[in-house]
Amino acid sequence: MLPVSVARRRATALDVLWNAEAALAAATVAVACAPTRLWAAGCALQCLLHMACVIVELWSPRGTRVTS
Numbered sequence: 001m002l003p004v005s006v007a008r009r010r011a012t013a014l015d016v017l018w019n020a021e022a023a024l025a026a027a028t029v030a031v032a033c034a035p036t037r038l039w040a041a042g043c044a045l046q047c048l049l050h051m052a053c054v055i056v057e058l059w060s061p062r063g064t065r066v067t068s
Helices: 004-028 034-058
Strands: none
Touching: 004 034
16 A cells, blocks of 8 residues: 555646646637637636645645635
8 A cells, every 4th residue: 555645646646637638628629609618718727726726735734724
């Protein structure tokens, strides 16, 4: 069994890779309808935001979670 940190980094890398692919696919989709283009741009933006949050969470110290 892998140590937690190695498994966590592999899962994070897979998550970032998956979302990067989804953002790229959504950004490159060629559609004629403006609402569909807006939806695809929103999906790409959501994937990029998710990737940023995952990376920040990976690099934040474990004991300093932000709570409201």
